[in-house]
Amino acid sequence: MKPALAAGQARRAEALGSRLPPLLVAAQRVAATVAQGVHGRRRVGQGDSFWQYRPFLPGDAPTRIDWRASGKSERAYVRETEWEAAQSVFLWRDGSPSMAWRSGAAVPEKRERAELLLLALGALLLRGGERVRLLGGPARLRGGRAALDGLADALADLPEGGGMPDAAPVPRNASVVLIGDFLSPLDEIRSVVAGLAALPVSGHLLQVLDPAEALLPYTGRVRFRGLKQEGDAVVPRVEGIRIGYAEALAKQQRGLADLCFTAGWSFGVHRTDHPPEAALLGLYTAMSPA
Secondary structure, three states, X not given: OOHHHHHHHHHHHHHHHHHHHHHHHHHHHHHHHHHOOOOOOOOEOOOOOEEEEEEOOOOOOHHHEOHHHHOOOOOOEEEEEEOOOOOEEEEEEOOOHHHOOOOOOOOOOHHHHHHHHHHHHHHHHHHXXXXXXXXXXXXXXXXXXXXXXXXXXXXXXXXXXXXXXXXXXOOOOOEEEEEEOOOOOHHHHHHHHHHHHOOOOEXXXXXXXXXXXXXXXXXXXXXXXOOOOOOOEEEOOHHHHHHHHHHHHHHHHHHHHHHHHHHOXXXXXXXXXXXXXXXXXXXXXXXXXX
């Protein structure tokens, strides 16, 4: 690794580490707010914890009838228990340079909001007994509420860079949550999503955008700075391209929604000038079975 690159990564790790305590506090606050409006991810399955009674249906074994509950009614009822096996959930946030941007001091960087949502989602999942792991982080799946600190530490240790995640460490039937701006070519995103879906795993993709990316509110002559090897672009009159830009963004989002639909995944969009609680609730709800 080149010294300049190593020094840059060290500075970013130090900066992220210095704000991890407030980031964790914010993530736990957001998670606590959302937790008040949901009732966990309970589902039917093997376990000892009672969930609900339901009417006896054709095909049910007679041994499943709860005679005490059935004796209080003219119908036969089956006792269902809650699914207790912890699910493996793999979380990822885009670390590409495009995420380290915001249009003004009133909104956070896209990467900062993505990390907040990732940690808040991790907090909710851990409360529900799930096991979580950061894609690209330590190999061990973590469980229990204390694991949130480990998740945050792994986030701080991620190297700076970009690119979609590798599907190799994801086991079958796990869940994957990908958070980023997803403005790269659709073919690159489709390749990763299709590869993960083929394992198979369930997935959820959340696009995080700055309000300026969503609305292109500028007027007049504007210089747009490129990232990495991209050059700057000067637009003499931004108003003249606003409609075309909106159409291109809508096409990208339709493409993302289509590829997620094909894979059986959910897709959502979040703007950094909107409350994180709404995005977290939508994502958490999408992960819950109907």
